[in-house]
Amino acid sequence: MEPQVIKMYAAREQIYPREAKGRYATWRWVCVWLTQLAFYGLPWLTWNGRQALLFDLTTRKFYIFGVVLWPQDFIYLAALLIICAYLLFLVTAIAGRVWCGFSCPQTVYTEIFLWVERRIEGTRSARMALDKQGPSLRKAFKKTAKHLVWGAIALWTGFTFVGYFTPIKELAHSVTTLSFGPWEWFWVLFYSLATYGNAGWLREQVCKYMCPYARFQSAMFDQDTLIITYDAKRGEPRGALSKKAGNNAKLGDCIDCTLCVQVCPTGIDIRNGLQYECIGCAACVDACNSVMDKVDRPRGLVRYSTDHAMENNFNSQQIRRRAMRPRVLIYTSILALIIIAVCASLALRTPLKMDVIRDRGSMGREVEDGMIENVYRLQIMNTSEQSQSFRISVSGLPGLTLLTRDEVTLQPTETLGWPIRLRVPHGVGEKGSNKIAIELQSLDDPSLHVRENAVFIVPR
Ligand code: SF4
Ligand code: SF4
Numbered sequence: 001m002e003p004q005v006i007k008m009y010a011a012r013e014q015i016y017p018r019e020a021k022g023r024y025a026t027w028r029w030v031c032v033w034l035t036q037l038a039f040y041g042l043p044w045l046t047w048n049g050r051q052a053l054l055f056d057l058t059t060r061k062f063y064i065f066g067v068v069l070w071p072q073d074f075i076y077l078a079a080l081l082i083i084c085a086y087l088l089f090l091v092t093a094i095a096g097r098v099w100c101g102f103s104c105p106q107t108v109y110t111e112i113f114l115w116v117e118r119r120i121e122g123t124r125s126a127r128m129a130l131d132k133q134g135p136s137l138r139k140a141f142k143k144t145a146k147h148l149v150w151g152a153i154a155l156w157t158g159f160t161f162v163g164y165f166t167p168i169k170e171l172a173h174s175v176t177t178l179s180f181g182p183w184e185w186f187w188v189l190f191y192s193l194a195t196y197g198n199a200g201w202l203r204e205q206v207c208k209y210m211c212p213y214a215r216f217q218s219a220m221f222d223q224d225t226l227i228i229t230y231d232a233k234r235g236e237p238r239g240a241l242s243k244k245a246g247n248n249a250k251l252g253d254c255i256d257c258t259l260c261v262q263v264c265p266t267g268i269d270i271r272n273g274l275q276y277e278c279i280g281c282a283a284c285v286d287a288c289n290s291v292m293d294k295v296d297r298p299r300g301l302v303r304y305s306t307d308h309a310m311e312n313n314f315n316s317q318q319i320r321r322r323a324m325r326p327r328v329l330i331y332t333s334i335l336a337l338i339i340i341a342v343c344a345s346l347a348l349r350t351p352l353k354m355d356v357i358r359d360r361g362s363m364g365r366e367v368e369d370g371m372i373e374n375v376y377r378l379q380i381m382n383t384s385e386q387s388q389s390f391r392i393s394v395s396g397l398p399g400l401t402l403l404t405r406d407e408v409t410l411q412p413t414e415t416l417g418w419p420i421r422l423r424v425p426h427g428v429g430e431k432g433s434n435k436i437a438i439e440l441q442s443l444d445d446p447s448l449h450v451r452e453n454a455v456f457i458v459p460r
Contacts, residue, residue: 013267014131015204017114018124020263022286031102032111040156043163048385055165061413067346068383068413072353079342083335088213090331092220094323096227097280100214106206107279109157109199110265113150120146124262150200151192158192204266208277218276223307224322228280230260230271230302231310238271241295253297260284260302270302351384354440356454359419364457370426373403374456378418380440382410389443392420396436397456399425407443422456431460 019025045052047065054063062069062077069076091099101107121127121142133139162184163171174180180188198206207214221227235254242248254271261269263283268275270284288302309319359375367373382388389409394402403421410416422436434456442448 012205015265015267016124016127017265017267017283018259018262018287019118020283020286022289024282024286028102028107028111028281028283032108035103035105035108036112040160043160043168051167051169053164054167056167057165066385068385070353070381070383072381076342076346079338083338083342086331086335086338089220090328090335092217093222093225093328093331095280096221096225097214097217097278098226100207100211100279101281104279106198106211107265107281109153109195110203112153113199114265116149116153117146120149147200150196154192154196154200155188157195158188158190161191162187204277207266207279214276214279222325222327224319224325226304226306226319226323227274228270228278228282228285228302229274229305229310230254231300231305232271235271235301253292253301255291255295257291259287259291263287349383350448350450351382352388352390352440352442352448352450353381353383354438354450354452355379356438356452358455364459366426366459367423371423372426372428372456372458373421373423376420376422376438376454378420378438378440379415380408380410380418381415382413385412387411387414388445388448390440391443392418393439393441394422394436395439397424397429397434399428400436400456424456424458429456429458431458433457 042053043051047063050063052063052065056063060071062073088099117127121130130139130142159171159175160168165187166184171180171184174184202210231253234252236252237250238254238256239251240257241251241255258269260271261267261284263286264270265281265283266277266279268277270278282304284302285304289299292299292301306314306319306322308314308322314322355378357377357379359377362375364372364374378392380390387409389407392402392406392408394400401423403423404419408416408418420438436454436456437451438454439451440449
């Protein structure tokens with residue numbers, strides 16, 4: 001018997017998605033515009049004389065409009081990630097892969113790159129014909145023009161991405177004077193290449209093989225999750241319309257035009273049922289609706305529906321009612337609670353932080369007149385965007401005095417290391433560790449103060 005060769009690698013078939021027009025295509029473009037206006041525009045906004053949205057890794061401060069987050073505020077970033085994750089669970093439980101189909105950067109940039117490709121190389125059939133052609137000047141011109149435009153978009157995207165981490169106006173100045181730092185070069189080129197490669201070349205391969213979300217989201221689906229479905233009861237038996245009288249009466253509504261397959265960015269046939277490659281972009285819904293309009297049959301042969309709705313012929317009102325099921329209500333409640341807690345915590349946040357660090361090199365020591373001295377370093381952070389002055393006071397042991405200057409002024413968002421020396425008279429306190437407190441009181445705002453506990457060492 002001949003040995004059988006089983007290929008472990010499925011060779012990629014080039015997909016040439018046809019342009020879809022309709023309600024969902026319009027929504028996809030609305031999402032493209034909104035996400036791109038936000039992405040390209042936000043780093044140029046100014047707030048309090050600085051960049052409104054800046055994740056400044058050099059100074060380790062994140063500026064988010066009126067909020068300045070420090071490394072100590074990591075909890076807020078963790079909360080933000082949890083909120084995003086819950087939002088994704090919630091949206092997926094209700095509407096399936098609507099994020100993938102409409103707002104995911106991979107979809108959005110593929111849509112933009114495809115738009116460029118169509119403007120330069122033409123319609124689906126023109127693009128297929130061009131790729132089949134042998135080398136020619138016309139082909140070289142079209143391909144070069146397309147890649148130049150793709151490259152320009154990718155570079156602008158890489159530049160904007162880095163502009164979230166380095167002040168974008170300084171970055172723009174560095175571009176004009178060609179004085180980028182090595183890290184800026186690296187990240188601009190890395191992000192540009194990722195955009196160019198993912199949206200221009202890899203496209204559906206990213207969704208099919210690289211995206212982890214595509215793999216685990218089926219765990220969030222249930223029988224009432226919205227998915228793109230083909231109504232086989234109505235569509236089958238499929239077949240092209242015939243001019244012979246009586247033939248069409250035996251057929252279902254699907255005229256087997258394959259338009260739903262031609263517009264699909266992942267190249268699948270939704271008539272074969274829900275497949276993991278389906279990103280829920282609804283291009284096939286638009287395509288099929290336009291066909292149904294032409295052959296004068298009701299729209300919705302391919303539509304958003306749910307497994308339950310397909311089985312039980314639910315109408316849209318029944319589908320909406322079933323969307324409010326226990327898991328959706330639980331996700332919504334948890335999400336609302338986390339958002340309220342984060343907002344409350346941000347609103348009540350003290351714009352002042354202090355860490356007390358004992359000087360390990362000099363434990364408690366006896367100085368002149370038998371006094372005992374301890375040395376500390378205060379790490380004071382003014383997390384507000386105004387300069388602030390503070391008075392330092394100490395308590396916890398009789399006769400505990402501060403020997404260094406007790407007033408300190410910090411510039412907006414400044415961190416200051418402030419050494420202090422504390423003394424107690426001879427005989428005060430237990431031998432060993434004694435609890436004391438160090439307090440910072442704002443001189444501008446009586447309600448603003450922080451108090452930190454520390455240890456005062458009396459030598460044995
Ligand atoms: S677009 Fe509609 S009619 Fe045409 S093949 Fe697809 S399901 Fe059938
Ligand atoms: S099957 Fe339809 S919804 Fe799914 S990816 Fe293809 S075109 Fe988009």
